[in-house]
Amino acid sequence: MELFKSTMNIDFIGKIKWALLFSIALMAISVISLLVKGGPRYGLDFEGGTLVQVKFSKEVDIGAVRDAVSGLNIENVSVQEFGEKGTHEFIIGMKKTTEELEGIADTVRETLQSRFGAESMEIRRIEIVGPKVGQDLRKKATLAIIFSLIGMLIYIWWRFELRFGVGGVLCLFHDVTITVGALSIFNKPIDLIIVAALLTIVGYSINDTIVVCDRIRENLKKMSHKGLPEIINVSINQTFSRTILTNLTVIIVLFSLYFLGGEVIHDFAFSLLVGCFFGTYSTIYIAGPLVIYWEKIFPAKRRR
Amino acid sequence: MDKSLKWRFLLLVVVVAVSVLYLIPSFVKVPSWWEGTFPSEKISLGLDLQGGMHLILEVETEKALSNTVDRMISDLSDLLFNERIPFDKIERVGSDKLTLELLNTSFQDKLNKLLKDRFPNLDKLRYDEKEGIALYTLGLRTEDKEYLKQFAVDQGLETIRNRIDEFGVSEPTIQKQGNDRILIQLPGIKDSKRALALIGKTALLEFKIVNDDYDVKKAIAGEMPPDSEVLYSKRENRETGETTNEPYLVKKTTALTGEHLQTARVNFDQFNEAYVTISFDTLGAKIFERITRENVKKRLAIILDNNVYSAPVIREPIAGGRASIEGRFTTEEARDLAIVLRAGSLPAPVKILEQRTVGPSLGQDSIRTGIRSCLIAGAAVFIFMAAYYLLSGLIANAALFLNMMIIMAALAAFRASLTLPGIAGIVLTIGMAVDANVLIFERIREELRAGKTPRASVDAGYSRAMSAIIDSNVTTIIAALFLFQFGTGPIKGFAVTLTIGLTASVFTAVVCTRIVYDYFLSKRRIKKLSI
Numbered sequence: 001m002e003l004f005k006s007t008m009n010i011d012f013i014g015k016i017k018w019a020l021l022f023s024i025a026l027m028a029i030s031v032i033s034l035l036v037k038g039g040p041r042y043g044l045d046f047e048g049g050t051l052v053q054v055k056f057s058k059e060v061d062i063g064a065v066r067d068a069v070s071g072l073n074i075e076n077v078s079v080q081e082f083g084e085k086g087t088h089e090f091i092i093g094m095k096k097t098t099e100e101l102e103g104i105a106d107t108v109r110e111t112l113q114s115r116f117g118a119e120s121m122e123i124r125r126i127e128i129v130g131p132k133v134g135q136d137l138r139k140k141a142t143l144a145i146i147f148s149l150i151g152m153l154i155y156i157w158w159r160f161e162l163r164f165g166v167g168g169v170l171c172l173f174h175d176v177t178i179t180v181g182a183l184s185i186f187n188k189p190i191d192l193i194i195v196a197a198l199l200t201i202v203g204y205s206i207n208d209t210i211v212v213c214d215r216i217r218e219n220l221k222k223m224s225h226k227g228l229p230e231i232i233n234v235s236i237n238q239t240f241s242r243t244i245l246t247n248l249t250v251i252i253v254l255f256s257l258y259f260l261g262g263e264v265i266h267d268f269a270f271s272l273l274v275g276c277f278f279g280t281y282s283t284i285y286i287a288g289p290l291v292i293y294w295e296k297i298f299p300a301k302r303r304r
Numbered sequence: 305m306d307k308s309l310k311w312r313f314l315l316l317v318v319v320v321a322v323s324v325l326y327l328i329p330s331f332v333k334v335p336s337w338w339e340g341t342f343p344s345e346k347i348s349l350g351l352d353l354q355g356g357m358h359l360i361l362e363v364e365t366e367k368a369l370s371n372t373v374d375r376m377i378s379d380l381s382d383l384l385f386n387e388r389i390p391f392d393k394i395e396r397v398g399s400d401k402l403t404l405e406l407l408n409t410s411f412q413d414k415l416n417k418l419l420k421d422r423f424p425n426l427d428k429l430r431y432d433e434k435e436g437i438a439l440y441t442l443g444l445r446t447e448d449k450e451y452l453k454q455f456a457v458d459q460g461l462e463t464i465r466n467r468i469d470e471f472g473v474s475e476p477t478i479q480k481q482g483n484d485r486i487l488i489q490l491p492g493i494k495d496s497k498r499a500l501a502l503i504g505k506t507a508l509l510e511f512k513i514v515n516d517d518y519d520v521k522k523a524i525a526g527e528m529p530p531d532s533e534v535l536y537s538k539r540e541n542r543e544t545g546e547t548t549n550e551p552y553l554v555k556k557t558t559a560l561t562g563e564h565l566q567t568a569r570v571n572f573d574q575f576n577e578a579y580v581t582i583s584f585d586t587l588g589a590k591i592f593e594r595i596t597r598e599n600v601k602k603r604l605a606i607i608l609d610n611n612v613y614s615a616p617v618i619r620e621p622i623a624g625g626r627a628s629i630e631g632r633f634t635t636e637e638a639r640d641l642a643i644v645l646r647a648g649s650l651p652a653p654v655k656i657l658e659q660r661t662v663g664p665s666l667g668q669d670s671i672r673t674g675i676r677s678c679l680i681a682g683a684a685v686f687i688f689m690a691a692y693y694l695l696s697g698l699i700a701n702a703a704l705f706l707n708m709m710i711i712m713a714a715l716a717a718f719r720a721s722l723t724l725p726g727i728a729g730i731v732l733t734i735g736m737a738v739d740a741n742v743l744i745f746e747r748i749r750e751e752l753r754a755g756k757t758p759r760a761s762v763d764a765g766y767s768r769a770m771s772a773i774i775d776s777n778v779t780t781i782i783a784a785l786f787l788f789q790f791g792t793g794p795i796k797g798f799a800v801t802l803t804i805g806l807t808a809s810v811f812t813a814v815v816c817t818r819i820v821y822d823y824f825l826s827k828r829r830i831k832k833l834s835i
Binding site: 001002003053055106122123124125126127128129130132133137140141143144147148151152155156159192193195196199200202203204206207210211214218238241242245246248249250251252253254256257259260261262264265268269272 | 352360362496497655656657658659660661662663665666669670673674676677680681684685688689691692693724725728731732734735736738739742743746749750768771772775776778779780781782783784786787789790791792794795798799802
């Protein structure tokens with residue numbers, strides 16, 4: 001089977017202006033969403049707080065749960081349904097944590113038990129993260145992402161050339177920004193597992209860029225009589241089917257995780273889907289053009 | 305070429321055999337002769353899959369310093385009193401300093417000598433003289449402070465380990481994290497509240513004489529005798545849930561602490577109420593006897609973590625070093641208290657920074673959904689590869705299957721636990737590992753289209769795709785390593801499975817699939833590739 005003609009020759013470089021415009025627009029939307037919402041929405045891991053997950057064995061209305069916990073006088077308490085419909089499962093989240101962390105979760109448990117009966121419910125999960133840990137993790141996560149980007153830059157620089165490295169890392173920056181923007185637009189909280197997704201995007205999305213760069217390097221030697229834009233366009237076309245196919249297999253497994261992996265994995269799969277999709281796009285439309293722009297600004301002294 | 309094929313085939317056989325050996329204990333019960341000869345590690349499940357409690361505690365090391373300074377103040381004032389050095393107001397400043405007022409400067413030399421001899425680890429930080437009164441500011445030395453803090457954490461870790469061992473948890477993890485944190489993982493714990501009470505209790509047992517010469521109410525109102533303090537007896541009525549706070553006026557000096565405790569046991573009185581009996585070691589028994597002898601007819605308060613449990617009247621000197629703690633305990637509470645007392649007190653209080661408890665049923669659900677998404681994802685990729693690359697796709701699928709086996713075997717071999725994000729890492733590996741094969745196959749197709757023979761196309765396909773395969777895997781692994789060093793528990797599991805999976809994919813997707821091609825192209829001399 002062949003999805004893509006071997007003779008395909010799409011003029012990617014010709015659409016360079018539109019592509020850049022599109023990307024800048026997407027990134028602007030992401031940044032605007034972040035600004036409007038006052039920064040990214042951090043989840044429990046980074047914000048600190050308390051979470052109690054409870055499952056009832058009988059039909060319980062969310063309103064009743066809300067009512068039960070609202071009497072506790074805890075600030076910023078939220079009740080959400082968890083998982084599929086009909087599982088009577090709820091997450092009770094509290095932003096505030098006091099010095100005595102364990103206290104709040106116990107109070108919530110006791111309140112629910114006295115209201116709905118201890119036998120008909122099960123506390124499935126309690127997570128308590130102190131503000132100090134949250135801050136630590138936030139700092140560490142930011143550093144991990146920045147260092148991994150720098151790591152990519154250095155690796156590609158070492159293996160290829162600086163111009164490819166800069167192009168690749170800007171692509172990654174583009175992919176991560178759009179993913180964080182999408183999380184912000186859909187109001188999904190950023191947790192540890194989302195950071196895992198972002199780092200995976202950083203590590204995976206660069207693959208396509210490397211494959212294209214690898215081909216550009218090969219073609220630079222073969223077709224030295226042609227201009228750089230043309231060589232880049234040919235390289236993108238030659239690797240096009242591979243780029244699409246491998247991302248397709250990853251997107252297949254991500255859909256499986258998204259729909260079947262359960263609530264905890266849901267947002268993780270969502271981030272990776274967004275990241276992979278825009279990663280593929282940026283590989284094709286952004287990575288190559290960036291090399292050309294880099295070339296215009298800093299012309300290489302020797303042409304290979 | 306022929307020879308290298310043989311070796312590569314042998315390598316493949318060895319890898320498969322070793323993987324199978326490591327996998328067997330996880331899936332079937334192994335007979336006894338197996339253990340000792342072959343690997344018997346099972347794949348361990350992370351807390352999020354098997355249920356349990358994850359805790360990060362912070363040792364309040366400053367408190368260890370202030371406790372030390374408080375003890376020094378008490379020793380120093382006793383000493384000054386005995387040596388008849390006139391002093392006033394000796395008190396702690398911050399956690400690591402104390403001030404002392406010497407009322408007569410002519411005693412300076414004597415005091416200086418005494419400090420030098422008896423308190424060598426106190427530095428004189430400041431000295432002021434005003435109207436014949438000298439004000440000393442003394443402080444702990446930096447290296448002593450470091451030592452005390454370190455000791456508080458190490459000792460705390462050891463104490464907590466003893467408590468958990470006595471409590472009986474299978475395969476707990478208790479480690480130091482950073483400077484002053486302790487990481488605790490207790491798989492399978494159901495009653496998180498009870499475990500927390502057991503671990504987090506400072507369990508400082510003190511015996512103090514009750515000061516009945518003054519009225520408690522007046523003391524609370526402000527007429528506090530200088531050598532005394534007010535402590536409360538906090539009690540909860542189990543039926544009504546009401547708490548009562550009864551104040552006691554006790555002497556500040558601690559007569560005896562739990563340091564000399566030898567054993568602690570649960571007993572029941574005639575009303576079947578649980579209480580804890582403790583007995584002291586020889587030295588403790590002697591001190592206890594002396595205190596009781598000197599304070600007959602007075603009350604002795606038994607205090608645990610600043611909460612007065614009881615204050616019985618001393619009727620006669622007690623020899624033999626036995627005492628009991630009553631506090632209307634449930635049997636469980638009494639048992640836990642005995643454990644805590646036997647394991648000793650924490651040198652400094654601990655604070656819970658992070659607590660995550662997962663119930664076993666949630667873990668079961670996670671395993672179910674994890675396996676389900678893994679199977680569906682695997683099936684989809686298998687079908688896609690077979691449909692798109694025909695027989696070559698099947699070769700890639702076999703390689704993918706081997707990859708899964710290697711990941712599982714490596715998890716068992718390295719004793720890394722499988723977590724829910726770890727399962728996601730395996731699923732993701734399914735999608736990413738075929739990347740290498742797609743790269744190779746697309747390249748082979750290109751070479752075939754260019755008119756090369758199958759043999760030459762396969763050779764070119766593998767060699768040309770190689771650099772891209774290495775590069776792309778290295779970058780993902782770099783990111784996974786950053787994730788590993790930053791992540792906690794479950795996230796580490798993700799970094800681990802992804803790293804193992806991608807590393808293994810270079811072997812399975814490149815080396816192993818090549819064996820098949822080389823075999824069919826050189827031995828069977830097939831003329832056409834199914835790709």
